Amino acid sequence: MHNLSSPGGAASGIRLVGFDADDTLWRSEDYFAAAQHEFERIIGGYIDLDNARARERLLAIEKGNLALFGYGVKGMALSMIEAAVDITAQRVSAHDLHRIVAIAKDMLRHPVELLPDVREAVEAVAREHAVVLITKGDLFHQEAKVRQSGLADLFGRIEIVSEKDDTTYHRVLGEFDLAPAQFCMVGNSLRSDIAPVLRLGGWAVHVPYHLTWEHEREAEIDQSAADRWREIAGIGALPAAVHGLDKAAIARG
């Protein structure tokens, strides 16, 4: 359905570049960290935060709820309410639960803040390759962010998925009729953007963000994939990194 074959008939090399969105193109985790801080301030009125291991208990509840709520702000808010009730032994007031809901609403209304050099980097890569945006989270929120970002016109297609794992990437590549070796993924999360694509046999560029949710840092990358991915300090270095990987991909045939 998406014919990416080039007129010259060259079949090798990287044909499609996937971009993560949150903390790769625009800020996201900063707001989650601020929300976490505000959550601790609220329940700190009831208990000693350190003794209650509030942070670990919230993380455990969030991770336990991922399969039910999925990623994103709304799932975070429900987990915070559950954690507030649990950690305060049901003493948390309706007023404070309402403050937690307000944190989520503020996050959902927050304007999109593009990271530096993003537009130029995506434009440069898009001149050489087809590009697709692959992001997870609340469908409604992600659609709004894509719209506000001003980047929607650069992407041939936008995929909002519930999980970024081997199965999802396999499906997306199937829709483009591409082999993993013809695909390169760009993102800040080793767990969601880098490891699954390398496992399938694809290429990847890791752009670390200064803040990354603990869950997204948990990933194991096999040493045998070492020459199929690069880490860059900022997205400004992306066009050169993709170019280098593309040359390596062509050399492999």
Ligand SMILES: [Mg+2]
């Ligand atoms: Mg991300």
